[in-house]
Amino acid sequence: xxxHLIQRSxxxxxxxxxxxxxIDNEDSLLFMQDGIYIQNHPTLPSISNPVYALQDxxxxxxLATNKLCKSIDYQEFVKxxxxxxxxxxxx
Amino acid sequence: MTNKILIIQRTAPxxxxxxxxxxxxxxxxxxxxxxxxxxxxxDGVFQLLKNxxxxxxxxxxxxxxxxxxxxxxxxxxxxxxxxxEERNLLxxxxxxxxxxxxxxxxxxxxxxxxxxxxx
Numbered sequence: 001x002x003x004h005l006i007q008r009s010x011x012x013x014x015x016x017x018x019x020x021x022x023i024d025n026e027d028s029l030l031f032m033q034d035g036i037y038i039q040n041h042p043t044l045p046s047i048s049n050p051v052y053a054l055q056d057x058x059x060x061x062x063l064a065t066n067k068l069c070k071s072i073d074y075q076e077f078v079k080x081x082x083x084x085x086x087x088x089x090x091x
Numbered sequence: 092m093t094n095k096i097l098i099i100q101r102t103a104p105x106x107x108x109x110x111x112x113x114x115x116x117x118x119x120x121x122x123x124x125x126x127x128x129x130x131x132x133x134d135g136v137f138q139l140l141k142n143x144x145x146x147x148x149x150x151x152x153x154x155x156x157x158x159x160x161x162x163x164x165x166x167x168x169x170x171x172x173x174x175x176e177e178r179n180l181l182x183x184x185x186x187x188x189x190x191x192x193x194x195x196x197x198x199x200x201x202x203x204x205x206x207x208x209x210x
Contacts (some may be wrong), residue, residue: 002201015199017131021173047175064160086201088209091109 002027003084006035007091010043015090023049030080031069031077032057039066054082096128097204100135104153107147110138113202113210114156128167129160130197132147135210139185150202154186171197173181 006029008015016038017028029047031038031086032054038044045068056072058064065071072080081087098117120127126130131139149187160166172191175181182189190202201207 002207003197014101014133020169021194022132022197024199024201027198086204087203087208088207090101090209 001087002086003080004029005087005089006031006038007033007089009034009037010041011037013091015040016043019088019090020047025049028052028080028084030054030072030077034064035090039063039069044068046058052076053055063066093126095128095203095205096120097128097130097207099130099132099202099209100134100138101133101208103134103137103207104143105148109210110135110153111151112206114153116208116210117160118153118163118167119159121165124130125191127165128169129165130200131168131170131174132190132197133171133174134178136170136178136180139170139189140180141186143186157187160187167199196198 001046004019006016006019010016028050036057037046042086051069052072053069054077055073058071098113100113100189102109105182106187109201138153140154143152145152167193168189170189
């Protein structure tokens with residue numbers, strides 16, 4: 001059970017596609033930094049794992065919250081980390 | 092305390108410093124007697140190419156640096172099968188002997204580890 005932190009835009013980086021190639025059904029994805037541009041990317045609806053986005057990073061970039069991607073604050077981020085066995089960053 | 096650590100190398104060498112930083116992490120962990128495995132994934136498989144001669148771009152060759160890892164008792168090298176195939180790489184092209192692992196088996200492999208660090 002892994003929490004994957006996607007930190008690069010899916011439009012310019014393979015962070016997300018590399019991660020999706022090997023992801024397990026039980027894993028979750030948290031989009032942060034430029035990773036939050038997932039909200040404008042066509043792959044978002046096809047992701048079956050739980051998806052989260054860091055609120056401050058959305059706000060900073062002028063993106064609204066999206067119903068397909070739960071926006072969370074730093075406290076919830078920490079909690080998510082504790083709920084998973086491992087955390088892997090993709091940048 | 093010995094930890095079972097997996098280092099995931101997923102960037103090509105030279106274009107960014109990540110591949111080199113991953114290697115530094117590996118060498119540092121080896122100094123602390125950790126149980127290290129390396130997984131080359133995505134463009135990270137390009138680090139494994141033979142005949143990297145990066146001296147003219149003023150960077151240390153990643154391939155030769157990887158070759159010395161067995162001297163530090165690091166012998167567990169894995170590469171994602173589909174990522175090699177996608178990039179048209181054969182085992183004969185690689186500077187290290189790696190075990191290939193298919194994408195569908197990577198999550199089970201990650202589960203066997205105590206710590207996972209991606210570069």
